[in-house]
Amino acid sequence: MTQPLTGVKVLDFSTLLPGPLCSLLLAEAGADVVKFERPSHGDEMRSYEPRADVDSTNFVLLNRGKKSVAIDLKSPAAIDSLVPLIEEADVLLEQFRPGVMDRLGLGYANVAKINPRLVYCSITGFGQHGPKANQAAHDLNYVAAAGMLALTAGTDGKPGLPPALIADIAGGAYPAMINILLALRQREQSGTGVHLDIAMADNLFAFQYWGLGAGSRGQWPRPASDLVTGGSPRYQVYRTADGAFLAAAPIEDKFWANFTTLIGLDAAALARLSPADATAAVATAVAMHTADYWMDRFAGHDVCTSRVVSLEDAAADPHFAARHLFDRTVRTAAGTTMPALPVPIAPVFRSTSQELASPALGADRALLRP
Missing domain, CATH: 3.30.1540.10 (formyl-coa transferase, domain 3)
Incomplete structure (x- = not known):
């Protein structure tokens, strides 16, 4: 069976977790994902610990089945070299602060002139506009700003540290994937692309539906009370x-x-x-x-x-083994293998290949126009 995203071309300018996990989901469903990285040391995630050969295990898990192009986006020649890829792309994914891609000449208005059918997805912490739009922050900050962290407070009143990157994944990667798919479907009807504004902090409120409902009746939730x-x-x-x-x-x-x-x-x-x-x-x-x-x-x-x-x-639970959760593997650029990250893509939509590689930095430079 042909994968649902076979033929869909994705240009991924994101780093670390939210964007790369989103593009991993797209790749696992058949999309052709090209990851753009800094020539010197690539995505910062490559340097994390522990390592699997040259790259971190984090990077290897999140970038299975993608291509890598090393490019200095500040170079005057960068835009020209990217034009052919933009012309044939279906999705562009970026995770910079608002305005950065515009300054690089890769903002939505510019690339839409090159390819008006492009689905352009921007993932940020607080969105493309608003008082906090350019505020530096990470997952813990978004969880705190959205009122979720306060509800973890113990008897001493101090909130606990969430053991998962809730905003990055549930507020960023997953909503980005959902909206990209919706935009691709809409494009089939309209013929044009769209700019998607995915704000991680915004998307945390859906997880607190019960608290918002109670709050609308003057019963705002409190830690250790609901x-x-x-x-x-x-x-x-x-x-x-x-x-x-x-x-x-x-x-x-x-x-x-x-x-x-x-x-x-x-x-x-x-x-x-x-x-x-x-x-x-x-x-x-x-x-x-x-x-x-x-x-x-x-x-x-x-x-x-x-x-x-x-x-x-x-x-190691036999239940998850019976569901073949960790059967697939990812191969590092140096050839070492490790279990691939289980992702919420139904097996029927995924590649029949049990093992895919994580790219070496700049391995696919040939994709750029000379």
């Missing part, structure tokens, strides 16, 4: 006798009834307590036995409770 912020015994992490942890989310009454019965408590009695006291009662019950004991006791029952495991243990 269902998913630690204010309910039905959505908590509990410590076991051996120092392990259980993630318990028996929200619905049927699951809560099963859970409380199995840990030796009465759901009706817990309902008469305050949420804090009910949580303490459950914590005391769970702490009486080990994690293995509880997982054995819960086996075969619907309790929406999981053991908290490490990433190492999760990657």
Whole structure:
């Protein structure tokens, strides 16, 4: 079966995580992605640790199946050398601050004159306009600015560090991919491209739909006070006798009834307590036995409770092995292989090739016009 994005040509001027992950998703669906990098040392991600040969494992995972062109975009000859690629491209992806591509001569207005069918996608933290548009920031800053980080605060009031780059991926890479696909579909109807303004901070509010809904009725969420912020015994992490942890989310009454019965408590009695006291009662019950004991006791029952495991243990879980999550590999420019990054592209849309390479810096320089 032909991949859905076969024949789609993508010019990727982005670096680090949001843009490269977006173009990885496009590449995994069949797009031809050309990555443009600085001649001296390329994408900064190449220098991160740990390394897989010359490049970092991060770079290798995010750039599987792409081409690399090393080019100094500030060079007077850069635009001329890029014109043939722009003329035949379908998508241009960039991640600079607003105005940078314009100063380089590669802004949307300029490239649209060369190729009016081009889908031009700009990923930034705060968007192309607004008071914070040119503010320097990273993932943690966007999560903080969008009101999400405050909801992780513990009993001492200090917010916790998110273990995932939520804004970069969920607010940047994924929305960019979605909107690029929508723009390509619209282009089939209109014949013209569009400039997409993807703001990572903007896109975090959808994840807080429940808080916005409550806030519209004057009930703005607070840390440790609402269902998913630690204010309910039905959505908590509990410590076991051996120092392990259980993630318990028996929200619905049927699951809560099963859970409380199995840990030796009465759901009706817990309902008469305050949420804090009910949580303490459950914590005391769970702490009486080990994690293995509880997982054995819960086996075969619907309790929406999981053991908290490490990433190492999760990657070795037989369930994910049965789903072939880590079967594909990526080959470094020097020939070393490692498991490829599992991406949310359905297997039916992906290449039949189990192994693709990550590009060496500037390996595809020949693509430029002399």
